[in-house]
Amino acid sequence: MSKKINLNLRIWRQKDKNTPGKFEVYQTRGVDTDMSFLEMLDVLNEKLTKEGKEPIAFDHDCREGICGTCGAVVNGQPHGPQRGTTLCQLHMRNFKDGETLVVEPWRAKGFPINKDLSVNRSALDRIITSGGFISVKTGQAPDAHALPVPKENADTAMDAAQCIGCGACVAACPNGSAMLFVGAKVSHLNSLPHGAPEKKTRVLNMVTQMDKEGFGNCSNTYECEAACPKEISVVHIARMNKDYRQANLF
Amino acid sequence: MLDSKIPSGALKDKWTSHKFNNKLVNPANRRKYKIIVVGTGLAGASAAASLGEMGYHVESFFFQDSPRRAHSIAAQGGINAAKNYPNDGDSVRRLFYDTIKGGDFRSREANVYRLAEVSNNIIDQCVAQGVPFAREYSGYLDNRSFGGAQVSRTFYARGQTGQQLLLGAYQALMKEVGKENVKLHPRTEMLDLVVVDGVARGIVIRDLITGKIESHAADAVVLATGGYGNVFYLSTNAKGSNVTATWRAHKKGAFFANPCYTQIHPTCIPVHGEYQSKLTLMSESLRNDGRVWVPKKEKDPRPAHEIPEDERDYFLERKYPAFGNLVPRDIASRNAKEQCDAGRGVGDTGMAVYLDLKDSIARLGENIIKERYGNLLDMYAKITGEDPYKTPMMIYPAVHYTMGGLWVDYNLMSNLPGLFVVGEANFSDHGSNRLGASALMQGLGDGYFVLPYTIANFLAQIKPNAKEIINRPEFKQAENEVSEKIKKILSIKGKTTVDEFHRKLGHLLWEKCGMARNEAGLKEALKLIPELRDQFWSDVCVLGSGEDFNQALERAGRVADFLEFGELLCLDALERQESCGGHFREEYQTPEGEALRRDDLYSYVAAWQFNGVGQAPSLHKEELKFEEVHLAQRSYK
Numbered sequence: 033m034s035k036k037i038n039l040n041l042r043i044w045r046q047k048d049k050n051t052p053g054k055f056e057v058y059q060t061r062g063v064d065t066d067m068s069f070l071e072m073l074d075v076l077n078e079k080l081t082k083e084g085k086e087p088i089a090f091d092h093d094c095r096e097g098i099c100g101t102c103g104a105v106v107n108g109q110p111h112g113p114q115r116g117t118t119l120c121q122l123h124m125r126n127f128k129d130g131e132t133l134v135v136e137p138w139r140a141k142g143f144p145i146n147k148d149l150s151v152n153r154s155a156l157d158r159i160i161t162s163g164g165f166i167s168v169k170t171g172q173a174p175d176a177h178a179l180p181v182p183k184e185n186a187d188t189a190m191d192a193a194q195c196i197g198c199g200a201c202v203a204a205c206p207n208g209s210a211m212l213f214v215g216a217k218v219s220h221l222n223s224l225p226h227g228a229p230e231k232k233t234r235v236l237n238m239v240t241q242m243d244k245e246g247f248g249n250c251s252n253t254y255e256c257e258a259a260c261p262k263e264i265s266v267v268h269i270a271r272m273n274k275d276y277r278q279a280n281l282f
Numbered sequence: 283m284l285d286s287k288i289p290s291g292a293l294k295d296k297w298t299s300h301k302f303n304n305k306l307v308n309p310a311n312r313r314k315y316k317i318i319v320v321g322t323g324l325a326g327a328s329a330a331a332s333l334g335e336m337g338y339h340v341e342s343f344f345f346q347d348s349p350r351r352a353h354s355i356a357a358q359g360g361i362n363a364a365k366n367y368p369n370d371g372d373s374v375r376r377l378f379y380d381t382i383k384g385g386d387f388r389s390r391e392a393n394v395y396r397l398a399e400v401s402n403n404i405i406d407q408c409v410a411q412g413v414p415f416a417r418e419y420s421g422y423l424d425n426r427s428f429g430g431a432q433v434s435r436t437f438y439a440r441g442q443t444g445q446q447l448l449l450g451a452y453q454a455l456m457k458e459v460g461k462e463n464v465k466l467h468p469r470t471e472m473l474d475l476v477v478v479d480g481v482a483r484g485i486v487i488r489d490l491i492t493g494k495i496e497s498h499a500a501d502a503v504v505l506a507t508g509g510y511g512n513v514f515y516l517s518t519n520a521k522g523s524n525v526t527a528t529w530r531a532h533k534k535g536a537f538f539a540n541p542c543y544t545q546i547h548p549t550c551i552p553v554h555g556e557y558q559s560k561l562t563l564m565s566e567s568l569r570n571d572g573r574v575w576v577p578k579k580e581k582d583p584r585p586a587h588e589i590p591e592d593e594r595d596y597f598l599e600r601k602y603p604a605f606g607n608l609v610p611r612d613i614a615s616r617n618a619k620e621q622c623d624a625g626r627g628v629g630d631t632g633m634a635v636y637l638d639l640k641d642s643i644a645r646l647g648e649n650i651i652k653e654r655y656g657n658l659l660d661m662y663a664k665i666t667g668e669d670p671y672k673t674p675m676m677i678y679p680a681v682h683y684t685m686g687g688l689w690v691d692y693n694l695m696s697n698l699p700g701l702f703v704v705g706e707a708n709f710s711d712h713g714s715n716r717l718g719a720s721a722l723m724q725g726l727g728d729g730y731f732v733l734p735y736t737i738a739n740f741l742a743q744i745k746p747n748a749k750e751i752i753n754r755p756e757f758k759q760a761e762n763e764v765s766e767k768i769k770k771i772l773s774i775k776g777k778t779t780v781d782e783f784h785r786k787l788g789h790l791l792w793e794k795c796g797m798a799r800n801e802a803g804l805k806e807a808l809k810l811i812p813e814l815r816d817q818f819w820s821d822v823c824v825l826g827s828g829e830d831f832n833q834a835l836e837r838a839g840r841v842a843d844f845l846e847f848g849e850l851l852c853l854d855a856l857e858r859q860e861s862c863g864g865h866f867r868e869e870y871q872t873p874e875g876e877a878l879r880r881d882d883l884y885s886y887v888a889a890w891q892f893n894g895v896g897q898a899p900s901l902h903k904e905e906l907k908f909e910e911v912h913l914a915q916r917s918y919k
Contacts, residue, residue, distance in 0.1 A: 034555075048830065064555055066667075071559050074781070081779050081834065086826045089833055091347065093520040095560045097661060098445055099351045114664075121664045146491055147831040154468065157348050161460040165453035166412045170332040170730045173403070173410035177367070180421030190414040190439060193446060197350055221412050 034066040037129040041076070043088055044136045049144045049152075055134070065125040069112060070095060070102060072124055089148040097121040097261060100196030103203070104149045105136040110200035110259040118198065118261040138203035141246040142210065153199050155245040156213060162241035163234040164217040166227050185223045192220040194262040204259035207248030212256040214242050215272035216264050222275055232279035239276055284537075284889055284904040287691040288392040293910050294374075297396045300692070301735050305742035312337035315741050316748040318485055318500040320472045320527055322349035324444070324722060325705025326506030327451035328729025334458030336734060338741075341498060342455070343467045343487055345522060345836075350452040353508060353520040354725060357444025358565035358658065359428060360436035361408075361722040363401040368425050372433040374398045379911060381720060384430040384610050385685070385713020386863035386879065387913050388543070388887075390906065392692060393710050400731040401723050405437055407730055411450040415439050426654075428718040429566055430610040430918075436719045441565055441658045447722055451729070471836065473767075474760045475503065475531040475701065482531075482701035483751050486760045488768075490836060493829040495761050495768075499752035501744060502700050502737055505531060506729070509684035509706040511544070513844045513851065514796070515788020517681035518550060518563040524840040525847045528688050528707050536696040537889035537902060539689035539709035541847070542855035545716055545864045546797050547682030548614035551665055552634040561680040562665060564637070565658055566718040569607040571642035571651060572675070574598050574614070576635050580625035586636060586674045597621060605918040612715045612864050612877070613918060615679035619797050620875070622678070629676045638674035679797060683721060685712045685864060686854075689889040689904070693736035694728060697889075702737055704728035709887070714863025768828045771838045776821030780838045783818050787811070787841070787848055795852050800868040804856040808849060812896060815845040846895055853890075857901070860884045872915070881913050 038061045046053025060079075063072050070092050077087035092102040097118040104119055106112035112122045127133065135149065143151040193216070201212035218235050221227035227234070250269060257266045289300040307315065316339045319330040327349055330342045346352060366372040377398040382389060409415065409423075415437050416424040425434040439446035458464040467487070474486040476497065484499035507527035511517040532538045549564045575594045582589065597617055599606045607614075618635045621627060628634050643651050648671055652659070659670045666676075687709040694702050694710070705725040712720065794807035818841070826832045861870045861877035862884075870878040887904040 064557065066554050067557055068559075068665075071557050074559055075557055078779055078781060081823055081825060082777075084825065087834055089831055093346060093351055093522045094353060094356045095521060096356055096562050098442065099346075099353070099355050099520060100348075101346065101351050116660070117664060121661065123664065123667070125667060150831065153347060157350075157456065157466075157468075160453060161456040165457040166410065167457060168407070168410040168454075169335045170328075170407060170454075170734070171403075173406040176365070176405045176409040177422055179409075181417055182421050183417045183419050186414050186417040186421075189412070190416075190446075193414050193439075193449065194442065196445075197348065220414065224412050224414070226410055226412050 034064050036062045036064060037124065037127065039063055039127065040132040042132065042134045045088070045148055046145055048147055053145070063124050065123070067124045068095070068120055069106070069122040069124065070120045089146070089150050091150045092120055095120040098196060100198040103138060103198045103200055105138065105203060107134050110138065110203040111261050115258070116261060116263045138199050140202045140208035142202060142208060143199060155247070156197055156199065156210065158245065159210065159214060159238055159241045160217065163230070163237035164221070166221060167230060179225055181224060189220045189223040192216040192223070192264065192268050195264055196262060198261065200259045200261060201256035202247065204255040205248065206253060206255065207251060209250050210242050210247040211250040211269045211272070212260065212264060212266065214238050215269040218272040218275060219268035222271070231275060235272060235275045236279050284689065284697070284902050285691065286390060286904055287693060288390065289692065293391060293395050296392050297399055304735055304739035307738050307742050309337055313339055314746040315339060316341065316500040316746070317502050317504060317737070318343065318498060319504045319506060320344070320485065321352065321506035321508060321707070322452070322455065323352035323354035323506060323508055323705060324448055324451055324725030325729045326352065326504070327448065327455045328726050329504055329506060329704055329733050330464055331451060331454035331458050332730050332734045333737070334455070334463035337463065340464040341467065341500070342464055343470050343472055343485070345469060345471045345490060347468055349455055349466065350449060352448065353523050354448045354722070355445045356520065357722055358441045358563065359567040360426065360438035360443045360719040361404065361447060362428065362435050362719040363405045363437060363723065364398055364435060365402055365405060367423060368434045370433045372435050376433065377401060377435065380431050381711070381717060382713070382911050383916055384715055384717035386715050386877065386916060387713065387881070387908065387911070388862050388906065389711055389713030391908060391910055396732065397711050397724060397727050400727045403731055404723060404726045408447055408450050411454060413439060413446045413450045426567060427570055427608060429569065429608045429614070430717040438567070441567070441655055444722060447726065451726070472507070472527045473530065473764045473839065475534045476757050476760050477534050477698060478751060478754050478756045481699045484757060486764050488764070491831050493827070493832070495765055497752060497757040497761055499748040499757065501741060501746050501748055502702060504702045504704060504733065504737070505688065505707050506704045507707045509687065510847060511681045511684050513787070513848050514681040514791050515784050516553065516558060516561050516792070518547060518561050521560060524843070526840050526843045528703070529843045529847050531688060531701060533892050534698070535892070536698050536701055537689040537891055538686070538850060539887050539889045540686040540714070540854065541851045542858055542865045543685035543714045543863060544681060545611060545683040545685060546615045546679045548611055548618055548679050549637060549677045550680035551662065552629060552631065552676055552678040562661065563680070563682060564662060564675065564677060566611065568637060568655060568658065571654065572607065572637040572639050573641060574607055574635055574637055576621045576626040576628060581632070595626070602918045609918045610715060610717060615797060616866060618679055634676040634678045636674040637677045639670065640674065643671065683716055685709065685714060685716055689887065693739065694733055695736065695740065700740065702733060704733055714865055767839070768835065771822065771824050771835065771842070772828055774820065774822050776823045778817070778821045779823055780834055780841050783814065783822060784841045784844065787814060787844060790814070791848055791851065795855050798866050798868050799855050801856065804852050807852045808856070811845065811849045811852065818842065818845055850890060850899060853899070854888055857888065858884055876915070879915070
């Protein structure tokens with residue numbers, strides 16, 4: 033059954049990437065525990081608008097945990113305390129009456145701030161552009177059954193391909209590393225026979241681009257896996273490292 | 283009468299001969315032609331990637347921060363194709379027939395046949411791109427069943443098929459970005475179409491971060507901007523999905539076709555509170571293994587597990603034994619509403635029916651069900667706080683997809699030369715009701731395999747001159763109009779928020795123009811919508827400036843368009859005095875309560891021409907001719 037709770041919010045406000053930001057404090061009363069976290073922010077924004085104060089900017093779109101647009105750090109945890117959950121799917125029943133919540137944007141060198149809780153994640157797109165694809169042109173494909181794929185490989189590829197590109201892994205990492213994001217894409221495409229011809233160039237180019245974008249390295253803290261809303265395993269980082277080593281050696 | 287430019291010849295030869303008869307652009311000349319593509323969902327991304335590969339100069343515009351976030355990403359269940367891998371009697375002709383029948387005989391035969399023809403190429407293309415479709419232990423692709431079909435022709439990637447197909451198209455697009463064949467413009471919103479001498483020649487956009495307004499010219503403009511389901515406020519669409527691009531093109535002369543064909547999806551998580559921002563879909567594929575029921579007794583207070591088998595009504599299985607729980611969406615939705623209206627609905631609000639996995643779990647085991655629907659059931663548990671493996675899920679219909687859209691001919695070109703419309707944004711292939719797993723097929727079919735041929739035929743007949751045309755005064759004039767509108771919204775400084783207006787409009791449309799419609803209700807809506815629109819323009823409250831990232835301002839522009847579009851939606855529903863597919867007029871039903879089509883009077887596409895806000899639009903008709911299929915009342919019994 034739903035309940036009403038009161039919360040103390042400390043939310044990061046920042047006009048744009050060149051202006052320093054700070055925390056603002058907001059009290060919210062009567063938050064329905066069936067609300068999602070973003071619906072709670074909607075209600076706060078409506079209230080702010082009525083008071084003549086500019087609402088809080090935050091990115092969001094599908095609100096069903098798949099588009100990867102939303103995200104904020106809640107009490108130090110990207111996407112909040114519930115495992116395997118995006119911010120839009122996090123419901124207020126996970127919080128207690130009277131609790132204080134500190135809400136911040138993703139903080140990483142690779143993600144400059146647009147405004148308030150919204151960041152620029154185009155670095156992730158540039159990493160995909162460097163090699164996160166199979167170079168088949170429209171019309172070139174043979175029959176789908178021309179090349180059977182062992183179920184095991186297809187399942188591994190799917191486990192990795194679930195990544196929604198939200199950037200929580202980067203925000204969670206003490207080094208601001210994008211290894212889980214890159215590892216997931218390398219692992220997805222390199223597990224499939226269709227991805228084999230470009231296996232080496234893919235991993236080399238994507239890692240080079242990742243470094244160029246200012247993302248840090250991996251030091252095995254596994255914070256990325258803990259924060260990932262799709263619970264993508266760090267095994268994919270290991271797989272990428274193996275492919276990277278092989279690509280450099282042979 | 284509108285000319286749909288359907289090629290002559292036998293149905294099965296039309297597309298083949300049309301491709302041969304189309305003019306081509308020499309590979310060396312293609313880079314001289316500039317094409318603007320707005321939107322990066324399945325249709326937009328696949329079109330931009332394919333056109334880039336062919337060598338055209340492509341520029342892609344989208345309001346999200348990355349092309350991968352377009353709402354196609356949220357499609358769950360699957361994509362249809364006539365591969366007949368399960369050897370159960372499928373064929374191009376059967377997919378064509380099922381789609382025409384599913385659309386309640388309100389779509390063009392030639393378009394639908396072409397869609398069925400290219401469906402197999404889509405699967406081939408996606409597999410080659412690395413889309414990880416579900417496979418059997420043999421290494422070959424698995425299929426499942428969807429509503430409106432008696433064969434298993436749906437390919438899927440767990441419950442995330444749309445995501446995987448979109449990522450395939452996105453990756454193909456990013457590959458072309460790396461080769462500099464495509465340029466991306468993230469976080470830009472198209473706010474006007476520029477028409478020069480009757481031809482679509484460019485767009486006006488707003489940079490959503492800096493607020494800058496600018497024009498872009500091209501030799502052709504492709505709109506792939508999705509549907510208008512968010513006019514109802516609560517829908518399964520993403521919060522950003524809107525009608526602005528297509529509506530503003532309509533205001534510049536493009537005809538809007540069949541806006542009253544809206545699809546209400548039967549299996550969504552029911553509404554739970556006033557603050558609710560959107561509705562969440564539970565894939566139709568769940569109806570493969572879930573049984574829909576309500577208690578036989580009205581207002582039965584007992585929890586589901588205390589209601590014995592013989593006191594449950596599996597109403598879909600009872601009424602439609604041949605298709606059972608897998609009847610098409612419009613029929614499943616209407617039946618759920620009928621049960622709830624009769625007082626047999628369940629849950630706190632009485633506006634829900636059960637979708638019960640119990641029998642399938644007993645037959646197959648929890649693991650198999652988890653493998654098939656795990657992510658959907660997790661999502662259900664997160665939203666509702668209930669465990670769907672233990673208690674039956676509660677579902678209710680919600681607005682999901684819109685079959686109507688900008689009118690296009692067989693070449694996917696609107697009545698404005700140079701303006702092409704693909705995917706959900708056009709009206710073309712689904713008639714008055716779309717079958718499950720057909721949206722992904724149409725989006726990718728349009729983008730990968732239809733548009734690249736038909737746009738070439740258009741371009742081959744014109745001289746490229748985007749660099750010169752940008753100097754025409756029409757561009758500056760459109761920029762000024764866009765800026766003025768933004769200034770006007772910011773100057774009102776009223777008391778009502780944008781979302782409050784949007785909610786009111788949505789509620790009004792859901793009540794008067796939702797799952798069931800009637801003359802009195804539609805007439806009332808047509809009186810109330812203009813009043814609400816006037817209130818908006820005198821009392822909306824949008825703070826901040828137009829020169830920075832201002833999300834309330836973005837929404838205000840979209841809601842202003844919905845307030846105009848909603849009127850056309852109701853008018854079209856009023857004019858169509860018959861029931862078909864997603865358009866159910868209470869006055870026109872069979873004695874059993876099924877939709878009653880009036881083929882002698884309404885076997886046409888209604889394409890509306892804009893004549894000014896608050897002015898009656900003009901109706902143009904495209905007659906639907908059926909040469910291959912026999913028109914019949916749909917029967918799923």
